[in-house]
Amino acid sequence: MLGWEAIRAEVLRRIRARDWPPGGLIPGEEALAEEFGVARATVNRALRDLAEAGVIERKKRAGTRVAELPVRRARLEIPVIRLDVLGRGLAYDFQLLVDRMAPAPVPVAARLGLPEAAPMRYLETVHLAGGRPYVLEARWLNPGVLPPDPPDFSTVSANEWLVTHVSLVSGDIAFTAEAASLREAEVLGVAPGTPLLVAERTTHGTEGPVTLVRLAHAPGHRVQMVF
Amino acid sequence: MLGWEAIRAEVLRRIRARDWPPGGLIPGEEALAEEFGVARATVNRALRDLAEAGVIERKKRAGTRVAELPVRRARLEIPVIRLDVLGRGLAYDFQLLVDRMAPAPVPVAARLGLPEAAPMRYLETVHLAGGRPYVLEARWLNPGVLPPDPPDFSTVSANEWLVTHVSLVSGDIAFTAEAASLREAEVLGVAPGTPLLVAERTTHGTEGPVTLVRLAHAPGHRVQMVF
DNA sequence: ACTTGAATTATGTCTAGACATATTAGCCAA
DNA sequence: TTGGCTAATATGTCTAGACATAATTCAAGT
Numbered sequence: 001m002l003g004w005e006a007i008r009a010e011v012l013r014r015i016r017a018r019d020w021p022p023g024g025l026i027p028g029e030e031a032l033a034e035e036f037g038v039a040r041a042t043v044n045r046a047l048r049d050l051a052e053a054g055v056i057e058r059k060k061r062a063g064t065r066v067a068e069l070p071v072r073r074a075r076l077e078i079p080v081i082r083l084d085v086l087g088r089g090l091a092y093d094f095q096l097l098v099d100r101m102a103p104a105p106v107p108v109a110a111r112l113g114l115p116e117a118a119p120m121r122y123l124e125t126v127h128l129a130g131g132r133p134y135v136l137e138a139r140w141l142n143p144g145v146l147p148p149d150p151p152d153f154s155t156v157s158a159n160e161w162l163v164t165h166v167s168l169v170s171g172d173i174a175f176t177a178e179a180a181s182l183r184e185a186e187v188l189g190v191a192p193g194t195p196l197l198v199a200e201r202t203t204h205g206t207e208g209p210v211t212l213v214r215l216a217h218a219p220g221h222r223v224q225m226v227f
Numbered sequence: 228m229l230g231w232e233a234i235r236a237e238v239l240r241r242i243r244a245r246d247w248p249p250g251g252l253i254p255g256e257e258a259l260a261e262e263f264g265v266a267r268a269t270v271n272r273a274l275r276d277l278a279e280a281g282v283i284e285r286k287k288r289a290g291t292r293v294a295e296l297p298v299r300r301a302r303l304e305i306p307v308i309r310l311d312v313l314g315r316g317l318a319y320d321f322q323l324l325v326d327r328m329a330p331a332p333v334p335v336a337a338r339l340g341l342p343e344a345a346p347m348r349y350l351e352t353v354h355l356a357g358g359r360p361y362v363l364e365a366r367w368l369n370p371g372v373l374p375p376d377p378p379d380f381s382t383v384s385a386n387e388w389l390v391t392h393v394s395l396v397s398g399d400i401a402f403t404a405e406a407a408s409l410r411e412a413e414v415l416g417v418a419p420g421t422p423l424l425v426a427e428r429t430t431h432g433t434e435g436p437v438t439l440v441r442l443a444h445a446p447g448h449r450v451q452m453v454f
Numbered sequence: 455a456c457t458t459g460a461a462t463t464a465t466g467t468c469t470a471g472a473c474a475t476a477t478t479a480g481c482c483a484a
Numbered sequence: 485t486t487g488g489c490t491a492a493t494a495t496g497t498c499t500a501g502a503c504a505t506a507a508t509t510c511a512a513g514t
Contacts, residue, residue, distance in 0.1 A: 003497070016394040028464060039499045044465075054304070060465045061507040070390055072305045074400050076452060077281070077298050163297055167243045173301050175450040177404035177424040195422030197404040223402040225303060230467070255494060266469045271495080287495045288477040 002038050007046035010036070015055065015066050022066050026056070029064075074227035078173070078201075080160050081127045081135060090130035096154040097187070098124035101143075108140050111202055112209035119143065123158050126187050132218070133188045139213040145205055159213075162203075166210055171203035175223060184216045197221045229265055234273035237263075242282060242293050249293050253283070256291075301454035305400070307387050308354045308362060317357035323381040324414070325351035328370075335367050338429055339436035346370065350385050353414050359445070360415045366440040372432055386440075389430075393437055398430035402450060411443045424448050 011026070020026045029047065033040040047064060050056045054071040058064045085092040103117035114120075121141040127134045139158055151161055162168075178198045185192040199215040238253070247253045256274065260267040274291060277283045281298040285291045312319040330344035341347075348368040354361045366385055378388055389395075405425045412419040426442040 001498080012394070022391070030464085039501095040465095041467095041500090042498065044467090045497085047465090058465065059507070060505065061463055061509095063464060069307055069310065069387075072390070072395070074303045074305060076301045076303060078301060078454075079298060080296055083296065160296075163299070164249070167239075168299070170454065171299075172451060172453045174452070175402050175424065176448065177422040177444075177446075179422050193420075195404040195406050197402065197424075217404075219404070221403065224399060225401070226399045227305075227397065228468080257494085266471095268470090268497095269468060271497090272467085274495090285495065286477070287475065288479095288493055290494060 002036055002042075004042050004045040004049070007032070007036055007038065007043055008049055011046060011050060012055065020066050022068050025063050025065050072227060074225040076173070076223070076225045080157075080163055081137075082157065082160060085127065085129040085134060088129065091128075093128040093131070094157050095126050095128070096123065097126060098122060099153055104140060108212055112140070112142065112212055114142065114209060123153055125153075125158065127157075127159075134218055135221075136184055136187045136216045137213060138216075139211055141211050142209050145207045145210055162211065166205050168203045168205055168210065171201060173199060173201045175199055178216075180216070188216065188218050190219060194219055197223065199223070229263055229269075231269050231272040231276070234259070234263055234265065234270055235276055238273060238277060239282065247293050250295050252290050252292050299454055301452040303400070303450070303452045307384075307390055308364075309384065309387060312354065312356040312361060315356065318355075320355040320358070321384050322353050322355070323350065324353060325349060326380055331367060335439055339367070339369065339439055341369065341436060350380055352380075352385065354384075354386075361445055362448075363411055363414045363443040364440060365443075366438055368438050369436050372434045372437055389438065393432050395430045395432055395437065398428060400426055400428045402426055405443075407443070415443065415445050417446060421446055424450065426450070 011032075014020050014026075026032075027035070029040045029043045032043045032047075036043070047056065047058065051058050051064075054073055055067055056064050057067050079087070081094075082092045100122055101119055102122045104112070104114055104120045106116055108114075108120070109116050109118055121143050123137075123139045123141065125137040125139070127137060137159065141158070145166070147165055153161070176198050177195050180188065180190055180192055180194045180196050182192050184190075184196060185194065188196075190196075196219065197217045199217070200213070201215070202212045203210045238259075241247050241253075253259075254262070256267050256270045259270045259274075263270070274283065274285065278285050278291075281300055282294055283291050284294050306314070308321075309319045327349055328346055329349045331339070331341055331347045333343055335341075335347070336343050336345055348370050350364070350366045350368065352364040352366070354364060364386065368385070372393070374392055380388070403425050404422050407415065407417055407419055407421045407423050409419050411417075411423060412421065415423075417423075423446065424444045426444070427440070428442070429439045430437045
């Protein structure tokens with residue numbers, strides 16, 4: 001019997017073969033269900049999957065059309081740093097370098113949508129892999145949205161605690177290549193100006209902005225994704 | 228009536244509230260369906276979605292359990308470079324710098340799973356945004372798996388042609404920060420050693436490895452993702 | 455010409471029931 | 485104890501039919 005994956009494969013084949021050209025409408029679910037001899041729900045499952053992959057675009061009443069330019073999507077799994085390190089077969093450790101309250105600098109407040117100079121908690125942590133510096137984490141935390149039991153971040157990594165104790169709703173991540181600042185060079189043990197892969201993340205919870213974190217990775221770091 | 232999104236929200240709430248602790252089994256689909264007064268298919272839809280998000284892990288016969296460490300997933304949309312540039316409100320253009328056949332270097336052949344020194348097509352293209360260098364694209368193409376109508380890559384960007392003419396099955400992307408080589412510095416118009424964000428992609432089609440491409444981005448480039 | 459509203463239609467979701475499939479637990483034999 | 489077979493079970497998928505929802509079309513009224 002034909003399964004939804006077979007339907008998906010056949011639809012994809014026809015799109016690749018230009019049977020159904022980019023931008024064109026494809027037959028409705030009912031028509032496809034009849035053609036393939038399956039229930040409409042099965043066709044729906046297949047088409048929904050293709051829509052998620054960006055191959056087709058679907059709108060009620062308007063029907064389903066082939067995407068003009070197939071946008072490929074890749075998935076990045078953002079691991080807790082400890083597991084990332086252990087997954088590479090190295091011993092993990094971290095050190096809390098800074099933990100203090102400070103007014104949010106303008107760019108930080110702006111990115112999180114908080115008032116300027118709002119009181120925030122600033123944490124600086126260096127994560128170690130096999131005893132060597134792996135990532136320098138600079139984190140701004142919005143104390144207003146945290147659960148009422150503040151842990152000691154010198155024994156529990158903020159990175160890890162947040163994942164399990166704050167329900168994150170949305171966020172974004174950006175990668176850039178930057179020259180190591182004096183501070184970064186010192187902590188990571190490299191020459192100033194060395195190219196570093198920097199990840200900047202903001203996260204928002206149900207009750208507002210939670211944290212902005214900048215991760216400066218040691219040279220040679222690769223961020224890998226599959227699709 | 229309760230929809231699958233409501234079910235998903237309630238299950239997520241219970242997980243966050245530690246009603247169902249990390250690593251623990253949650254009730255089966257049938258039990259939840261009865262509790263919420265919906266069909267099992269509706270519960271299945273909700274749980275499948277949570278599994279895709281990495282919140283729970285499901286196995287036949289073994290049941291559904293709360294993921295030990297919630298892995299957050301972000302989605303990267305990989306645009307065709309032309310659209311990426313136009314999307315930033317800049318004029319797009321490109322120049323083909325190199326197009327020749329060459330034996331695959333060892334690391335290239337290894338990454339693609341091809342025999343050493345296999346004959347490949349090597350393309351070097353610089354993409355321009357607003358008249359200024361934006362990306363240097365260095366691409367190794369496996370000529371064995373291409374459709375029989377080779378286009379002229381000096382008028383059609385390889386980047387764009389491949390997306391629409393080869394059915395890609397899988398691939399991976401890796402981002403690194405690297406110091407600009409002499410060649411990269413020259414083409415991009417920056418000083419050698421400048422930190423560059425480099426993306427390296429391999430793609431595989433139904434008939435084998437298709438291409439390996441290295442994109443060296445001009446300084447300041449950001450790769451942005453949401454989750 | 456312009457706006458409003460209703461009919462139409464394709465996708466979105468749901469139900470109840472069924473069979474498929476993977477995996478585990480338990481049993482039995484070597 | 486160990487290996488392998490079997491039965492039990494939770495998830496995976498499918499069907500046929502129904503109603504919900506959004507978006508378009510088109511007609512009517514201003």
